[in-house]
Amino acid sequence: MPQNASGRKVLYVTLGCAKNEVDTDRMRALLNAAGFGETLDVDDADIAIVNTCSFLASATEESLEATLELAEGRAEGVRELPIVMCGCVPSRYGDELPEQLPEVAAFVKAEDEDDIVSVVSVVLGVEASAQGGGSALRTVEGASAFVKISEGCDRFCTFCAIPYIRGRYYSRSAEEICSEVEALLAGGVREIVLIGQDTGIWGSDLKGDETLAKLLTRVAEVVRPYDGWVRVLYLQPEGMTDELIAAIRDTPEVLPYIDIPIQHCSERVLSAMNRSGDPQQLHDLFRRLREEIPGMVLRTTGMAGFPGETDEEADELYDFIEAEEFDYTSVFAYSQEDGTAAAEMEGQVDEDTKLERTQRLIDLVEELGFSATAKHVGERTRVIIDGVEEGEGGVELIGHAWFQAPDCDGAVHIQSGEAAVGDVVTVDLVDSFCYEMVGKIVSEDEE
Ligand code: SF4
Numbered sequence: 001m002p003q004n005a006s007g008r009k010v011l012y013v014t015l016g017c018a019k020n021e022v023d024t025d026r027m028r029a030l031l032n033a034a035g036f037g038e039t040l041d042v043d044d045a046d047i048a049i050v051n052t053c054s055f056l057a058s059a060t061e062e063s064l065e066a067t068l069e070l071a072e073g074r075a076e077g078v079r080e081l082p083i084v085m086c087g088c089v090p091s092r093y094g095d096e097l098p099e100q101l102p103e104v105a106a107f108v109k110a111e112d113e114d115d116i117v118s119v120v121s122v123v124l125g126v127e128a129s130a131q132g133g134g135s136a137l138r139t140v141e142g143a144s145a146f147v148k149i150s151e152g153c154d155r156f157c158t159f160c161a162i163p164y165i166r167g168r169y170y171s172r173s174a175e176e177i178c179s180e181v182e183a184l185l186a187g188g189v190r191e192i193v194l195i196g197q198d199t200g201i202w203g204s205d206l207k208g209d210e211t212l213a214k215l216l217t218r219v220a221e222v223v224r225p226y227d228g229w230v231r232v233l234y235l236q237p238e239g240m241t242d243e244l245i246a247a248i249r250d251t252p253e254v255l256p257y258i259d260i261p262i263q264h265c266s267e268r269v270l271s272a273m274n275r276s277g278d279p280q281q282l283h284d285l286f287r288r289l290r291e292e293i294p295g296m297v298l299r300t301t302g303m304a305g306f307p308g309e310t311d312e313e314a315d316e317l318y319d320f321i322e323a324e325e326f327d328y329t330s331v332f333a334y335s336q337e338d339g340t341a342a343a344e345m346e347g348q349v350d351e352d353t354k355l356e357r358t359q360r361l362i363d364l365v366e367e368l369g370f371s372a373t374a375k376h377v378g379e380r381t382r383v384i385i386d387g388v389e390e391g392e393g394g395v396e397l398i399g400h401a402w403f404q405a406p407d408c409d410g411a412v413h414i415q416s417g418e419a420a421v422g423d424v425v426t427v428d429l430v431d432s433f434c435y436e437m438v439g440k441i442v443s444e445d446e447e
Contacts, residue, residue, distance in 0.1 A: 008124055009037040011045035011081075013070070015063045016053025018146040018195055018233075018407055020087055024051045027086065027116040034117040034128035042070065047082050047105075047124055049116070054088035054165055056335040063089050064101075071103035082106075082123050086113055091165045110166060143384045143422040144406040145189040149177055149215065150196035155236070157263070158274045158341035159306060159334060162197055171202050174215050178222050185226040188422050191384055192223060193406065194232040200239015212239065213247035220253040227424070229384075231405060233259045233299075237277055237285055249293045255402045256293045260285075261301035261330075265320040266313040269306055272345070279320055286324050297372075297403040299328040304361055305354030306334045308347035314357045322364060327372040328409050328435075329365035333358040366434075373410060374432045376403060383412045383427040383439060385419045399425070401437065410435030417441030 010031055014024040027049060028038065039045050048070050052063035063085075070083055082105040090097060090107040097107050105123045108116060117128050153162050154169040181192050194216075196202065203210030212232070219230050230253050235244075237260055248254050264270050267278035289296065302317055321329055333354045336343045349357075383399040386406065390396075397414040404410055412427060413436060419425045427439035 007037060008035075008046040008126060009039040009044055010120070011039055011042055011048045013048060013050045013066055015051065015066060016055060016059055016088065018193070019148060019197075020051050020053055021407075022146045022148050022195070023087060023110065023113055024049070027051070027113055030114070030117050031120060034121075036117075036120065036128075042073070042081070045081060047084065047120060049084045049086060049120075052085060052087040052089035054092045054161065056332075057337060058335065060089055060092075063087075067101065067104060084108060084116075084119060084123060086110070086116070088165045092161060142386050143189055143424070144191040144193060144386070144400075145184045146193045146195050147177060147180055147184070148172065148196055149194050149199060149202050149212075153197035155198060156274055156341075158272065158345070159263075159303070159337065161337045161340055164339055166197065169198065169201070169205060171196075171204070171206050171210070173206065174203075174210065174218055177215065178218055181219055181222050185223065185228060190226065190228040190422065190424050191406065192219060192228065192230050194219070194230065195234060197234065198236055198239070199232055200235045200241075200244065211241070211243060213241070213243040216244075216247045216254050217251060220251045223253045229253060229255050229402065231255045231257055233405065233408075235260050237262060237282060240285060240289070245289065245292050248296075256296035257299070257403060257405065258289060258293070258296055259299040259405070263301060263303045264306065264309075264313075264317055266309075266316045269309055269313050269317075272308060273306060273342070279316065282320070283324070297327045298324070299330075299405070299409070300324075300326050301330045301332065302361055302365075303332050303334055304357035305349040307342055307345035307349065309334075309349055309357075314360075318361060318364060321361065321368070325368050325372070326365070327403065328369055328405075329361075331358055331361045331365055370432075370434055373435050373437065376401070376429050376437060377432050379429050380442060381427060381429060382424050383414070385414075385421050385423045385425060386411070387421055397441075399427070399439075401427070401429070404435075404437075410437065412437045412439045414439050414441055417443075 012024050014020050050067050053059040067085055084106045085104045086108040087110050091109040094109055106119050108119055121128050150171045152167040152169045156163050200212055202212040202215055223230055265279045265282050270277050381401045383401050385397055385399040387398050389398050393415050397419055399412045400406055401412055426442040428442055429437045429439050431438035
């Protein structure tokens, strides 16, 4: 007769983006509800769940390395640790994996992760003590939580494997999202970060007249009694409708932080990427946003070395980013991904040129980002406390302000004052370095 799951401890290893963190959270919550425990110590674990990323070839490699590193202990006889590989790598390479990775006990594609309890039970030969369920089921750590509002992507940008990994776009219902948000807030969360591959088109596949703007308004109503914040990431230029801009501008709980990954600005490159727009249209969009939402923070993403990108087109992107003075810009070197249209295109840019263009962009965006960060010195703002760290000046509290997306931008380092993880405190921002701010907690009588 199988033993009970109780006392069996799971080690979770999450690679990749915030969306994967959300998926790991959900699997953790399902397993917790089924009687499994958790450990951070590999030597104490009965099973390891590796939630993988396969967005780029380098991310796939990193995921495989993390898996093989765990498997090494077993090969060396140090420990007997079954490994379950989940997420994007099984979704992308599912059929080939069992033969290539005999070290892994089970593979779970992203769309099958809700079956994690039965997979883990079978691998360990135990019986789950209770069955968890429900869309709101999430473990809560800290005061910020990512909430997926959609899954998959229909855009098929020619460089991107996500639509093949994560499937077609579908929106979660507003009811499901709001109930998850409510549960997270009740559990102590104060910042809700709405994510998806393409958040701007949320609702277009649902019945009725659902839009992201309407969803933001509904989520804000849920957040209001808790005095919390809502942030939305991964908007696309085409998703920035007047209705959405107005919702961000007119809803106090929705942070004026706008993340629009443009990837490029050249009309020819964008078209080859199966994206639309040109420099003028993009400049017009950002000008409109700045006019409508004064003081907002802008984040974007730029890609260097897409196939066929000429020196002039690389300069065009550089000049565009310089002119727009984005607060934060992530820069990627184009990566030739198996199965994507761009991987087959002529005119692949050689690695040295790609790296040189990438580094040039990184130098630029750091200069812009550091100076955008420094502009917040002197502000008094609310900060969510995320943790405690050993800093240069001793132990310090680490938090983030409205203009810093968690796990993405810089942090606020607080060297004096007391607060607990999850507290929202008022802070005077007194200094900055790189993307980081230094702050002092304002006491109640100073407020
Ligand atoms: S919008 Fe483009 S880059 Fe983003 S996930 Fe979809 S296909 Fe990939």
